[in-house]
Each structure stands twice: as C-alpha cells, then as structure tokens.
Amino acid sequence: MSRRDYSEDLLVQEPAAAFLEKTLKWRSVYAFDSETYGPDSLLGRKDRSEVVLTRELIVALKKLNPKLPDSALAAAMVALLDADPTKSMLQHNEAKWKLMRDGVSVKIKSADGESDERVRVIDFDKPDNNDFLAVRELWVKGTSWDRRCDIVGFVNGLPLVFIELKRHDKGLKAAFDDNYRDNKDTIPQLFHYNALVIVSNGVDARFGALGNGWDHFYRWKRLTEADADPAPKPDEPPKKPLLPILLEGMCSKKNLLDIVENFTLFDSSEGVVKIVARNHQYLGVNLAIANLQSNSPHVATGHLGVFWHTQGSGKSYSMVFFCQKIHRKVSARYTFVLMTDRKELDAQIYGTFVNCGAATNKGDKARNGDGLQRLLKDQNRRYVFSLIHKFHEQVKENWSLRDDIIVVSDEAHRTQYGRLALNMRKALQNAKFIGFTGTPLIDGPEKQVTRQVFGDYVSVYDFQRAVADGATLPLYYENRGEKLQIIDPELNRRIEERIDAAKADGELTPEQEEKLYRQLARDYPVLTSDSHLGDIASDFVEHFHQRWRLMEPLTKPGEAIRYGGNSKSMFVCIDKVTCVRMYALIKTRWAAKIDELEASLVYQEALLVKSGKEVSPFVERLRAHVAWMRETQMYTVFSPEQNEVQDFKDWGLDVRPHRELISNGIDGRSLEECFKDSQHPFRIAIVCAMWLTGFDVKSLATLYLDKPMKGHTLMQAIARVNRVAANKKNGLVIDYNGMLKSLRKALATFAQGDAGGLLSALSRHRSGI
Structure with missing residues (x-):
C-alpha cells in the first residue's frame, strides 16, 4: 500500500470499521492482502466476481426458515442471485429490495399437492438474529478493471452498505465524484443489493440512495430531535465529526433494518427514483408511530398530534412512510383517510402514494360524498383519498364505528375546525386524527383549537433546521414593486380586510378568492390597469432574462459554453383574465429583448471579425444567451370555469388557445410534466392559483408575485422555490405587490421556530439578479 493509502486507512477507515465493530456490534474483517478463495476462505468467495457471500446467505436462510425444505431455499438463492442483463442497475436494486423486504415467493411440492411459501431473507423483527459483517478493502472484479472498496457492509451475506472514505484533508464531494461514481460504473453488480451509500472524510459524512x-x-x-446541530449550515464544516453520528443513526442493526424495511421507496412519478428517508423524516415518523402505540389519554381519545415539517422537506413521503410502517409493524387492519382541502393537494398526495406503490387500488379516491361514505364503510380498504368538502352535507348517523381508522389531515389547520370537520368527526366518531403541516398556527386562539382537534406536536422540523440540513434552500426577497413605484399600501390594506371579512369555513377557495377580487370595484381596475401590468411585464423580462445561466455549473476552460436550461420561473397574477393579459405583454417584450440581444450579437461578431480573432468567450456566451431566449417557452396555467369563453371575450380575449394547451399539453406531454422536467424549454409559468399548493418543481428558482396574498396562502406560495436541485443555491421571491408586511405577519403566525432565520433572509433587498 502507498503512504497515501496507509494514511487514509489509519486515519479514517480503521476507526470507522472499529466503530461498526465495537459500538454497533458488527463483525469486521480486513480483506485487502489476506483474502484467499474457496469454501473455507475468509469470506467463502470462489473469486472476486462474487459480490454476495453465499456461505453466509445459505446459513441465514436455513436459520430463518427451519421448516422449509432445501429445495425451497435453493429456489430462493436462485432468485436472489439472478442478474438479468436486460434490467438496469436501479431495476435490479428495486427487485432485490422487494425480495429482501417481503421474502422470496417459492412453490413447494408435497404429497398433498403444491403450495406457495415465502422464504425469509432478513429477520426484521429481531435484528440480532441476522449476521452483520463489515469488510474492509474488498476487491471486486469489474467490467474494465478490478476495484477495491473501502468498506462494504453485508447483512446475511448481501452487500447492503457501501462506504467510500477519503482522508481528513480531502473534500467530501471527491469521494462521490472520483470513487463512488466510478465504482458504480465498473462494478454495477455490487449495487444490485445496495441500501445505503455513505461517503466521508472522517469528519464530514453524507449518505444517499442509489441513483x-x-x-x-x-x-x-x-x-434525536432534541440533539443540538453539530453543523449549522450545509456548506460549513461540522463542529464535531459527523461520521459516528451517521453510522450510529443509520447502521446500528435496528436502524439499518428499519430503514430497509420501512423507510425506502421507489417513486415512479418522474422516471424511477429511489428514496431513502432523511434524518428528520426517520425521526419524525418513528415519533408519530411511538405516540400511536403509547397509552397516552390523548391517543385514546383519537388525538395523534401534529406533525410539523416545513414545506419542501418531503412531507408527502413522510406520510407514505408513516402509513406503510403502521401497516407492516402495527396492524394491517388500519384504514388511512388522506384528507386535504385543495384539489391540487389531493391530486399530489394521491399521486405520491400511487407512484410509490403504496396505494394500488384505483377506487381509493372518493368522487363525491356518497362515494366517500361507501369507501369508509369498506373494512378492507387500506387507503381513502378525499377532499374535506365531500362532508358538505349534515351527517346524521355514524358512517363507521371502527377505531382503526386514522385520518391524516394535510395542512390541518385550514379547514379542520368548522362545519365540514364537524361532519367528518360525526361520521367517524372513533377514528384517530393526525395533522401533517408545513405551516402550523403558532399564535392566536386557533392554536388552542389545533391542540383540541389533533393534540400536541409529535415532531417539529422548522425552516432554519431544514436549511441548515440542506433539506430545503434559503429564500431571498426583493421588493421590485417599490423600485417601480407601483405599490399602494392603503389599497393592500383594503384588500386584506375584504379577504378577512369574506372568510367563512377556513381559507377561501381559489374560486372564491378570484370572485372577491372582481368585486373590488374600486381597486381591481388599479391592480389590472394596462400601465400597471405593462410596467411589471417589462421589469420581469429585464430581470428573468439575466438569470439564464443561474443553475448551470461554471464552464471549464476549453469546454463549449452551456446555457441555463434549468432556470425556471413562476409569475403569479391576481386572476385568470390577468394571466392571459400578462402572457401577451411578457411575450411581446420577450421578443423585443431577443431582437435587442441579436443586434448586439451581430455588432460583436463584426468586431470579432475585424479584430482577426476566431474565438471570444463573450460572443459565445451571447450566442448561447440568444439561443436560450429563443428556445424558452411560456404558458398560462389555470383551472377551467363555466362560461369562461364568454367571460374572456368580454375582455377582448380568446381563452380557447390557452385552454387547448392546458388540456392537451405539449407534444403529448402535460404542461405539468414539461414544467417539472428541468431540461424542457417551458420555463415561464403564469398562474393565479393552480400550482401554488402541492406542486413541487425542483428547478423552479424564481417566484414573481403580483397578487395580494397573506397568511397560509402566501407561505405556501413562497415555498414553491425552496426545493433542492443541482447547482441551485437559493430561491428568490420578487415582490411587485409590497407584501413584506404581510410576510412578516404570516411568519409571526405560522413560523415561530423559523421566523428569525427565514425573516432575515427574506428581508434582504437584493440588487441585480
């Protein structure tokens, strides 16, 4: 070994292996220069091509399935070792995960005929009943050359954990870029069984899922949730080593098997993506389930608590983890009612459960009140998805007296206290209720109502902690309406008063809100005047066209100039008519800006020819900029409405081309799918209500607001741009409506734990782009 390898081994690898062995009670062996081959060798491998320790696997299968014949165990071995060349690495990984989690289905012949049995591969209930082995310096035969892996963690002979280590003085990303990715390409068979990938330099440490x-x-x-943060910011070095914390949190025998069994998903919504629960999801869901299993008097009366995880931190996945673990580990008899108060949220949550394979029955979604009642009376129904508005009729008798129904209310505080909620609780008197929310009510009289309805917090993951963990991105705020001198504070105050006065049963629906704006006979013409919209459209084009390279990595010398296909924006208008008007104004100014840049490009190219130079980085960048602008597509997105053709015609507008695009999409793909695709040129979405709730677009980096909003609606809107994406550093909120006061008030109401950090970021008036 070289001195460098020796340093890495001595300073990082050896302590990591020692921690696994001494603290977490794994077996540990060093294979680099001591492994021989054959049945009685160190690992029992026949040669370097074997990535499964078949000797340990056979022992485990016999131990876990003492009543099954050898023929059944042999059939299970064949299924576990199968490597189909037509499958991708991720397809193999999902297939092996299902075999490990659910067991291998085999047929057994006997004198009485043929029967179906399941061969257990891992004992998830008794972790110590499995074999945990950490192998250092494991050689694996590769497609091009052999690779040496720092540490591979085997459970019952299956390679579940891959750990790539660097010296203390090396950057953590180098372990990912230089070693892990190369190993994945050259020894893909090792990752067919992988549950966790860990990279560390001994001080810092990170984990990810395959892909x-x-x-x-x-x-x-x-x-635990109460632990202090050893690393306050995602890009700062930690104050104390994170590798021991990560290893104990993820690789202790109990936790690793819990993660494999209950905190792993394969989401097919945008291609297949493997999801492993993050720190806050794992802790939060287990706290919520522990509360369910407690003898607390609150639980006995149906109060399972409030699960507060800030928007953008994976709350929908946490719901899936919560429900699936209860089905697997507590009781399969539970029926979960996923209750929301927004069509977009209902569609998003239903889609998440379906795409992750949790909900497989197309009839789980209630179409109307009668359908909901029918679903809730079905004792074999695992999931029911519904809007709370389907409880609009007075409930006079119980729909179900079962005590194994759990109502999961998303954004619970908005509509869970009025007539609709009262009807739901009359219909399901013995049900249990848990509220999942990203923006809970913190202050005011409704806080006590929240506790009365759901109970106390069972898990809290606020904005500051999410940003520090890198689970969400920081948000920045710029008041460009003030710069344009188009803000009227008195007008905003009158609108807020009208919105407050119009609230009846929870928040206004988008339709109610839009009608309210039109009823503001004195103020609506000011907010939608040609001069007002024209000034904003011009400023939008000036601002967004400069963000074209926002999320692109820096181009290295000698590389072709890349352009920013990833940078997307959302413009929020007051209503549907204004969306269409703003679309026309932006499109005209966008074309004018292209003409302006092309004229500049022609001039710069002439100067380049005159100078005798062949290449100019500035000219190349300008060419790429013009290409990006020409390629960029923009569309309006809003829900259909009765008589909309005539309503738009009254404004001199034809809504039919817009409705056709919204309905049919682009080249066979829906507008939603295209906007979520970071490489698709649909980069500017003009909306008024749709896509402001329950709509996650990782590459959405800039939100432009020209709509009076407040409270929960405002908090939901600004969270659209806090999702994590490659090379995205932060989300930016551009305010044309002077909503900083409303934002401060919303933060005071909805974000006690995160108000300081979020407000300090959002209060910055940024210049430039």
Missing part, C-alpha cells in the same frame, strides 16, 4: 446526485446526498446530524 441520487450529489445534491441529494444528505448529512445525518442527530440521533
């Missing part, structure tokens, strides 16, 4: 990019490799920073 995740570096931007979705995360730290595991705490063993």
